Amino acid sequence: MQIVMIGTGYVGLVSGACFADFGHHVTCVDKDESKIDALLNGRIPIFEPGLDALVESNVAAGRLNFTLDLASVLPEADAVFIAVGTPSRRGDGHADLSYVYAAAEEMAPLLREGAVVVDKSTVPVGTGDEVETIIRKVCPELKFSVASNPEFLREGAAIDDFKRPDRVVIGVNDAHAEEVLQEIYRPLTRNDSPILTMSRRAAELTKYAANAFLATKISFINEIADLCEEVGADVRDVARGIGTDSRIGSRFLQPGPGYGGSCFPKDTLALLKTGQNYGSPLKIVEAVVAVNDQRKSAMGAKVIEALGGDVAGKTVALLGLTFKANTDDMRDSPAIEIAQALQDAGITVRAYDPEGMETSKAVISNLVYCDDSYDAMTGADAAVIVTEWDAFRALDLGKAKELLNRPLLVDLRNLYSRTDVEKQGFEYVAVGR
Ligand code: UDX
Numbered sequence: 139m140q141i142v143m144i145g146t147g148y149v150g151l152v153s154g155a156c157f158a159d160f161g162h163h164v165t166c167v168d169k170d171e172s173k174i175d176a177l178l179n180g181r182i183p184i185f186e187p188g189l190d191a192l193v194e195s196n197v198a199a200g201r202l203n204f205t206l207d208l209a210s211v212l213p214e215a216d217a218v219f220i221a222v223g224t225p226s227r228r229g230d231g232h233a234d235l236s237y238v239y240a241a242a243e244e245m246a247p248l249l250r251e252g253a254v255v256v257d258k259s260t261v262p263v264g265t266g267d268e269v270e271t272i273i274r275k276v277c278p279e280l281k282f283s284v285a286s287n288p289e290f291l292r293e294g295a296a297i298d299d300f301k302r303p304d305r306v307v308i309g310v311n312d313a314h315a316e317e318v319l320q321e322i323y324r325p326l327t328r329n330d331s332p333i334l335t336m337s338r339r340a341a342e343l344t345k346y347a348a349n350a351f352l353a354t355k356i357s358f359i360n361e362i363a364d365l366c367e368e369v370g371a372d373v374r375d376v377a378r379g380i381g382t383d384s385r386i387g388s389r390f391l392q393p394g395p396g397y398g399g400s401c402f403p404k405d406t407l408a409l410l411k412t413g414q415n416y417g418s419p420l421k422i423v424e425a426v427v428a429v430n431d432q433r434k435s436a437m438g439a440k441v442i443e444a445l446g447g448d449v450a451g452k453t454v455a456l457l458g459l460t461f462k463a464n465t466d467d468m469r470d471s472p473a474i475e476i477a478q479a480l481q482d483a484g485i486t487v488r489a490y491d492p493e494g495m496e497t498s499k500a501v502i503s504n505l506v507y508c509d510d511s512y513d514a515m516t517g518a519d520a521a522v523i524v525t526e527w528d529a530f531r532a533l534d535l536g537k538a539k540e541l542l543n544r545p546l547l548v549d550l551r552n553l554y555s556r557t558d559v560e561k562q563g564f565e566y567v568a569v570g571r
Pocket of ligand 1: 289290291292293294349352356389390391392393394395396397398399400401402461462
């Protein structure tokens with residue numbers, strides 16, 4: 139198959155490289171000259187484990203290319219994937235579809251007969267209809283299809299998620315689009331990954347519903363964690379106790395500082411808007427969003443309380459800034475609000491993150507950036523684990539105790555055993571325990 143991927147962001151690049159690895163011929167197109175230039179020179183503009191090697195081997199094999207010039211590659215394409223950004227529109231939380239529609243307009247005069255246009259970007263229900271209308275206006279006689287194929291990739295595990303998915307969702311309104319997409323994903327049937335075919339609208343909604351449901355699990359367990367602290371139970375026991383019920387499932391039941399990232403916050407808001415637009419409000423999702431917003435600010439207060447309340451002039455070591463481990467992504471990271479709350483209370487924040495220090499500069503100011511965890515803890519009145527990086531799982535607590543001004547560990551990811559930490563002479567504050 140000849141595939142064109144429009145957009146070399148996170149989704150476009152990972153999907154393009156994986157499709158090439160399946161054996162298809164893929165050209166990734168972007169308008170950003172510096173991105174294409176970097177990719178042509180073997181530099182990957184995002185941090186994703188394994189992606190550099192995957193890109194390198196597929197470029198070397200001649201299956202993966204990059205270009206700025208859509209017109210030079212589109213006429214050959216059997217399938218054209220739209221993988222451009224759909225950020226939250228400022229002010230109202232709707233998904234901003236301007237990049238999707240611009241891509242549709244630009245590709246319309248270049249599409250070949252029988253081409254399948256596939257929305258991979260996360261887009262609200264009905265966007266496929268609009269893309270079809272845009273293209274139809276430009277080429278009233280052309281035979282083409284528009285399909286939806288949402289992605290369920292987690293940052294940091296995206297390649298594995300792509301190659302060994304729980305399922306692939308294909309939303310099609312005609313048999314030709316279904317055939318082409320089945321062929322594109324055929325290599326996955328070897329791993330018994332189910333390929334679920336449904337209508338385009340159902341596929342569009344599936345993506346939002348999946349993210350909203352996962353976000354619901356997180357907000358739910360975070361509230362249960364708060365209750366556990368009040369009643370003297372350990373939330374990890376409760377999570378295990380409910381998660382082993384296969385109707386509930388054990389994943390996404392880890393309490394923490396609230397969900398962040400490029401998907402959950404944006405997609406839950408967009409789903410709420412869709413509900414409002416169609417007069418079908420989603421009260422559960424509304425509560426999930428509110429609980430998560432509150433959660434992030436509560437975490438700053440939790441640290442301040444652990445320090446004893448009188449905190450002006452104190453110093454805190456923040457271990458981790460990114461919204462989760464194995465990414466440099468700072469979008470909607472709880473660390474942003476935690477750092478802000480601490481700074482507002484007059485605390486100096488020393489920070490270390492294995493990958494996120496550069497990206498954090500755009501969203502948090504006045505951090506003292508440190509070389510590693512121990513440098514961050516030097517002279518601090520508490521160490522606060524915000525992100526579950528492996529580097530923070532086995533800290534040398536003896537050394538940390540010597541460096542810290544006060545041996546206080548606030549573990550917002552429950553990485554440590556209370557007994558181990560307290561044995562080393564630390565005060566220990568965790569989540570839901
Ligand atoms: C998510 C979805 O998992 C993926 O399917 C979709 O395509 C994009 O959005 P991602 O944002 O990369 O992926 O991260 P994910 O691993 O899902 O974590 C999202 C947030 O939830 C993080 O802030 C994480 O720390 C938090 N989380 C996750 C919890 O607090 N507890 C959990 O048990 C799981």
